[in-house]
Amino acid sequence: MEFTLRVWRQAGPAAAGGFVDYPAPDISPDASFLEMLDVINERLSERGDEPIAFSHDCREGICGSCAMMIDGVAHGPVSGAATCQVHMRSFRTGDTLTIEPWRSVAFPVIKDLVTDRAALDRIIQAGGFITAPTGGARDANEILVPKDAADAAMDAASCIGCGACVAACPNGSASLFTAAKLTHLGLLPQGQPERSRRTISMVAQMDREHFGHCTMFGECQEACPKQISIDVIARMNRDYVRALATARPDRTAAAAG
């Protein structure tokens, strides 16, 4: 197959970026999107030109590294797939493909298609855990978790932290990411003691990181490679209101400050 790639090239965080066109002839329809970029990079390198920088690792849709807008769509045209799971047969030969990094103030560009997504880690730091230091845990089967709760928790926990939800959201909100973690932990008995506190601090951190507000466009669930449902956001909002109503003032202040 044959394509023209219009790729965002940006030398560094402070550099001005711009689109550069690359012809991409002789591409196998069975190559994945990242393998197609490998081929282009191999050709660039042979000429001594700098290859296109992009994040990747597992190449099977689980590590959350790969992240690009393909023709304006986060992770490209295949639903329920990360960029690494998209194959070239999903495009038409002759197409021009526009490839850009995630666009969000919270994800500054590092180089070309690579962005800094550390803000998502900081949301987890703020409370995306159950406090259970190693040692001293009781026997696992003493905690009963109804199967449907465990399954629903697993659905939410399948988030790969790629940031597509943010990139797809017109407001640049990280609500789907944050709510998925709150839902995973909030559905389990082990997650109850910290539930309110967790909700307040993770939401506060999300605001601090310059993510936008959620106005329920629903673009995030379309873009999510794990098809996490927007329902988790509704749940987060309910929990947040409840947490604010019951929180002791000092705790709310601390979380917001």
Next chain:
Amino acid sequence: MSGASPLNARVPAGPLETKWERHKFEMKLVSPANKRKYTVIVVGTGLAGASAAATLSELGYRVINITYHDSPRRAHSIAAQGGINAAKNYPNDGDSVFRLFYDTIKGGDFRAREANVHRLAEVSVNIIDQCVAQGVPFAREYGGLLANRSFGGAQVSRTFYARGQTGQQLLLGAYQALERQIGRGAVEMHPHTEMLDLLLVDGRARGVVARDLITGHVQSFIGDAVVLATGGYANVFYLSTNARNSNATAIWRAHKRGAAFANPCFTQIHPTCIPVSGDYQSKLTLMSESLRNDGRVWVPARGGDARPPNEIPDAERDYYLERKYPSFGNLAPRDIASRAAKQVCDEGRGVGATGLGVYLDFRDAIQRSGAASIADRYGNLFEMYQRITDEDPYRVPMRIYPAVHYTMGGLWVDYNLMSTIPGLHVIGEANFSDHGANRLGASALMQGLADGYFILPYTIGDYLASSRLSRVDAAGPEVRAIEAEVEQRTQRLLAIKGRRTVDSFHRQLGRVVWEKCGMARTDAGLREALAEIPEIRAEFWANVTVPGVGETLNQALEKAGRVADFLELAELMCLDALHRTESCGGHFREESQTADGEALRDDEHFAYAAAWQYAGDGVAPVLAKEPLAFETVHLSQRSYK
């Protein structure tokens, strides 16, 4: 080589069952007030690294954690699918700590240390408790209890799982514990940072030299002990099921600073992966082994038969596993099934465009039990297969081929998980321990978390409490000298400006290692590889091209450094494979097989771990042997009949 081994495994005295308990009591403790005076540097954030960093920090140590990933959550462990073993015996089917210990020793073909393996089986039960407390959403029964399944041919159901994403959920549990410590300011986390050398002071590991992958800045991290949790080296083969960036640089550079490398030739090849489809192929995808429960493996009886599979009548098919291993058939063990597939492809009977593939056919299973029931069992796998290959396995047989999956070899460690360099500890897939010559399914996750949550945090305290450590000057000449070496190496790679890409060398190396040190090894083949690898290495250093500069994110430069190390490690693998003239586990020497083609161990000469000591570039490494005594499980030949 004569007499006494320089390796001291420090296995505690006393009966096997009480060694660990007793050792825990006898080890020196660091008082709570003193813990914060010690800094531990942990390299890696996979299951082993994240669990160790979080736990050490909870105990009160100062922890510096580095990873080349942009976030600790992206470590290769995230991709593990099948599950994690533990001797909980929840299903009441006769499992026990002893049985898990026994299965692991035997599965490892008697090339692991009994005391370590017993301890692993003991702490396996604590892992599940810990993970559940953290909120890992393991699969459950309707009553709310944890679900178990049997995995990889085990006779008991001891595998815990979270859908097909067990590694992801376990890693996220450890990652969240780690992020909690980072949030408290107790762990200093450096993502996008790659360790490129180990810092020794007075013969002890005192830090690492690392490159900031975004700015190119080379910097040292200094502490009182170093923990490498940097994963396996399967990517020496170029194509493997490992994540693309997994590499051996951390352990290899530590090896060159004095850490012995044990059993480098022990690698595991998984029989059911999606075959290579073209030169552009970047990695191989694992398909669950469970497919062999219902799929039948075959190739055309005649070489060069290019008819579509469904047009080849039964009489002209060779169901070679059923033919060769009538009692095990399609369920023959991993290593046997892998070798048999290679054999038929070598005979020119392989299928698919490249000829490197065999059919895994569900036609008979679908006729027997109906498409719906097959979909029920394997629907998600079929979907994944179709997504990648664009072929419908309900209609056309799947094509599969073996792929490199895991490395049992690694840096040699004693019972305390310390390498031959004092202060350098090695955990997870990076060390050589526990799995001997063959790892059982669902046991790598168990080992990584056992090391990180429950073993290293104790044993490192003993080291710190019993060592007198001098102050290290971060700006002193010793540190500066190593930093300068690292920078020079980077500059050297950038300056070659040759004509071949890094990947082209990696691919070339991978082909040699795969052909000659892969599923089947021979004296002649290994000698050829030992001649070819230095040639590829020489050309690499003369003709590689690394575009760009060292002061920004430069992925070609990162790769170049890693491939340079693979080019050295590959040679040691072949040397190890050549010296071990027996067959055992994943190491199959064609010269050492029984009359019916099974691996033939040679316990008289090879019941030891082979620990290689670096002796200088271009100088033959020195072999030290750790004899393995089997006092509890008696040596016996594995049999599949």
